[in-house]
Amino acid sequence: MAKLELAFLGAFHITLDEQPITRFGTDKTRALLAYLAMESGHAHRRETLAGMLWPDQPDEAARHSLRQALLRLRGAISDADNTAFLLASTETIQFNRASAHSLDVAEFAALVQTCQTHLHPRLADCAACIARLQLATDLYRGELLRDLFIGESTQFEEWVLVRRELLHRQALESLDTLAAHHLEHGEYARARQYAARQIELEPWREEAHRTLMGALARDGQRGAALAQYDTCRKILAREFNTAPSEETTKLFEKIRSGAFENKLPVSIVPPRDALPRDPANLDALAALAQFHLAQGDLTRAHAYQTQVLAQQNASGDKSALAAAHHQLGVILQRQDKLDAALAHLRDALALREQIGEQSGIAASLDALGKILAQQGNCPDAHAHFLRALKITETIGDPSGSARVLKHLGMLRQRQKKFDDARACFERALALQKEIGNRAAIADLEKRLDARRDSN
Numbered sequence: 100m101a102k103l104e105l106a107f108l109g110a111f112h113i114t115l116d117e118q119p120i121t122r123f124g125t126d127k128t129r130a131l132l133a134y135l136a137m138e139s140g141h142a143h144r145r146e147t148l149a150g151m152l153w154p155d156q157p158d159e160a161a162r163h164s165l166r167q168a169l170l171r172l173r174g175a176i177s178d179a180d181n182t183a184f185l186l187a188s189t190e191t192i193q194f195n196r197a198s199a200h201s202l203d204v205a206e207f208a209a210l211v212q213t214c215q216t217h218l219h220p221r222l223a224d225c226a227a228c229i230a231r232l233q234l235a236t237d238l239y240r241g242e243l244l245r246d247l248f249i250g251e252s253t254q255f256e257e258w259v260l261v262r263r264e265l266l267h268r269q270a271l272e273s274l275d276t277l278a279a280h281h282l283e284h285g286e287y288a289r290a291r292q293y294a295a296r297q298i299e300l301e302p303w304r305e306e307a308h309r310t311l312m313g314a315l316a317r318d319g320q321r322g323a324a325l326a327q328y329d330t331c332r333k334i335l336a337r338e339f340n341t342a343p344s345e346e347t348t349k350l351f352e353k354i355r356s357g358a359f360e361n362k363l364p365v366s367i368v369p370p371r372d373a374l375p376r377d378p379a380n381l382d383a384l385a386a387l388a389q390f391h392l393a394q395g396d397l398t399r400a401h402a403y404q405t406q407v408l409a410q411q412n413a414s415g416d417k418s419a420l421a422a423a424h425h426q427l428g429v430i431l432q433r434q435d436k437l438d439a440a441l442a443h444l445r446d447a448l449a450l451r452e453q454i455g456e457q458s459g460i461a462a463s464l465d466a467l468g469k470i471l472a473q474q475g476n477c478p479d480a481h482a483h484f485l486r487a488l489k490i491t492e493t494i495g496d497p498s499g500s501a502r503v504l505k506h507l508g509m510l511r512q513r514q515k516k517f518d519d520a521r522a523c524f525e526r527a528l529a530l531q532k533e534i535g536n537r538a539a540i541a542d543l544e545k546r547l548d549a550r551r552d553s554n
């Protein structure tokens with residue numbers, strides 16, 4: 100059965116069996132699909148849909164337009180098996196909830212809702228919920244149906260606006276929690292990344308500017324923290340003709356007076372000769388590298404990440420330098436340059452061990468293990484995975500543990516230790532079920548099924 104993947108968070112993006120589908124013809128056809136998929140709980144009367152999408156047309160013409168759109172939609176998303184993604188009668192149309200599909204909006208909402216109802220003393224301390232929010236914010240590529248403009252229909256517009264606003268607020272709040280979590284754990288590079296993401300989504304969000312200022316100051320980058328205040332001030336002046344709030348200004352004064360530096364743990368104070376740099380520019384370069392990596396354009400990803408690494412080398416920020424080495428290692432591995440990848444990942448690991456960044460150490464060990472396995476060095480790969488697993492379990496990082504367990508299972512499979520492999524996949528599956536990571540659950544179930552079939 101072909102699988103339809105619907106992504107509406109950010110730009111409208113549909114794939115059928117991993118092939119992008121673009122031949123929808125009109126924005127109204129896209130709007131119809133988005134509406135039916137997101138409102139799949141019941142069947143919709145044809146005249147209601149026609150009235151919503153073609154409010155300016157007489158009834159008969161509107162119904163004709165709807166028939167045309169439905170035809171185009173069926174042409175675009177049907178496949179060889181003739182899978183029915185849409186159930187249509189003469190009176191009603193409904194998206195088939197039983198069809199093989201995924202919908203990013205639904206997954207995002209489920210992850211956020213699980214966090215809201217999960218019993219934990221405090222959200223920012225709950226490892227399972229932090230993992231959920233990471234998944235949710237990764238799904239949130241931007242505002243709901245950002246690039247869909249259908250003109251005259253105010254009813255459809257209102258329907259989108261209400262949902263867009265709610266999802267946007269949930270994404271910002273999730274990023275808040277993630278930034279706070281990493282700030283409290285001394286993971287400043289990651290805290291900065293989440294705060295920067297908030298500012299990207301909402302440039303005038305003062306809380307995010309404060310988080311970013313705090314993360315920079317705690318990381319010993321006072322100049323950059325003060326510059327961030329200036330950025331915030333300029334944005335507020337431009338957008339609303341106002342000044343930053345008292346809270347933000349107080350934080351600025353505190354950072355300027357040096358109050359933050361004294362509280363820094365010794366290990367993360369950068370050397371005195373650290374060069375000034377532009378954190379916003381660096382974050383943009385890193386984001387570009389990540390974007391091209393996700394798109395599979397490895398040459399561009401490599402070029403941007405090399406620039407990030409060069410700038411971080413000059414900065415004296417060990418945590419960010421380690422992250423840059425790690426990321427370059429991942430890109431090189433994808434390019435099949437395994438020895439170069441190993442060198443960068445080992446640099447990342449050494450730096451992370453120096454500063455005691457536990458989650459980073461586990462991530463680098465895991466990445467190193469994967470390359471060692473690829474090179475056929477199974478004993479070393481095994482040792483790396485076991486060390487990584489021990490760390491993720493100690494710090495309570497279930498999604499990290501699940502990732503390592505999957506890689507360990509793949510290694511065991513390669514070594515023909517099938518019982519071990521199954522045990523690893525089963526443990527990973529239990530963790531991913533707890534988190535609610537549907538893509539990972541499906542992947543692990545497939546691996547377990549494949550094992551059973553070949554037994």
Ligand SMILES: [Zn+2]
Pocket residue numbers: 214217218219222225226227228
């Ligand atoms: Zn929780």
